[in-house]
Amino acid sequence: MDRFRDANRAKWDELVQPHLTSGFYSVDALRAGNRRLDPIVEEELGPVAGLCVLHLQCHFGLDTLTLAQRGATVTGLDFSGEAIRAARALAQETGLSATFVEGDLYAAPELIPERFDLVFVSWGTICWLPDLAGWARIAADFLKPGGRLYFADCHPLAYVWDEGQGACEAAAGRFKTKYRYFHDPAPTELDDPDDYGSAHKTVNTRTYEWAHPVSELVTSVAAAGLAFEFLHEHPTITWALLPSLVERADGLHAWPEGTDPLLPLSLSFSARKPDGLYSN
Numbered sequence: 001m002d003r004f005r006d007a008n009r010a011k012w013d014e015l016v017q018p019h020l021t022s023g024f025y026s027v028d029a030l031r032a033g034n035r036r037l038d039p040i041v042e043e044e045l046g047p048v049a050g051l052c053v054l055h056l057q058c059h060f061g062l063d064t065l066t067l068a069q070r071g072a073t074v075t076g077l078d079f080s081g082e083a084i085r086a087a088r089a090l091a092q093e094t095g096l097s098a099t100f101v102e103g104d105l106y107a108a109p110e111l112i113p114e115r116f117d118l119v120f121v122s123w124g125t126i127c128w129l130p131d132l133a134g135w136a137r138i139a140a141d142f143l144k145p146g147g148r149l150y151f152a153d154c155h156p157l158a159y160v161w162d163e164g165q166g167a168c169e170a171a172a173g174r175f176k177t178k179y180r181y182f183h184d185p186a187p188t189e190l191d192d193p194d195d196y197g198s199a200h201k202t203v204n205t206r207t208y209e210w211a212h213p214v215s216e217l218v219t220s221v222a223a224a225g226l227a228f229e230f231l232h233e234h235p236t237i238t239w240a241l242l243p244s245l246v247e248r249a250d251g252l253h254a255w256p257e258g259t260d261p262l263l264p265l266s267l268s269f270s271a272r273k274p275d276g277l278y279s280n
């Protein structure tokens, strides 16, 4: 497992500098004090002022610091040392208060003693994690009673499509599959220099990802003791997951005009920890 994690971390370490300067990540808007989260999260998350928030897999802390800018007390965790260094530097530069912790998701309970009102997880997260039930237990344990887990990410079904399929095939409903939908403990090995967030071609091309179907995601969260408030499926996503997707004016990426049937590209949910389950 370490081999997979080390390879993934090398790629994420390498992507931090390109992302800091790419248009995909609106760092300048954070500096200007007017950064918005993506439209899906923006609509669903609700006010965070006064909340203690834990952002898991926070990358270089852009969303974490955006939440801090809105009055939340934030902690971000990521296993990329480059990302955490950049996050701390960005906090210092912008004068925003935040705690950033370098560590693997599964080591988080040993690294972070606090409990939170909100655990925030978004975009490109659980595909890097082999054990979803373990992830959900960790997220739930970090919550105070009455606290909630907010999650937004690629829809598990959207990961199966062949990225080589053209816009015409999608529009005609001739979707071609390439990747597995159901979970396999053995990860999918990918070898790709491309980056969704910049024109950078990576040296660390090899990564390992795990598929997690919707049933595994929902069952893991429910088994961790959280009660679903909503689960939404969206025909849009925050990045160009497939070349055939079209970027809309609001920055979300959607299937080309006329695609039939319209299939989900992302999924989001809020799940709350009932009072009385808090053990510490």
Ligand SMILES: C[S@@+](CC[C@H](N)C(=O)[O-])C[C@H]1O[C@@H](n2cnc3c(N)ncnc32)[C@H](O)[C@@H]1O
Binding pocket: 005, 008, 009, 012, 013, 057, 058, 059, 060, 061, 062, 063, 064, 077, 078, 079, 080, 083, 103, 104, 105, 106, 121, 122, 123, 124, 125, 128, 129
């Ligand atoms: C697509 S990025 C998440 C982007 C993030 N939502 C944001 O606000 O920019 C995925 C992040 O997961 C982190 N990551 C991947 N595997 C991890 C693990 N096992 N433990 C902790 N962080 C991990 C990577 O370092 C990377 O920063």
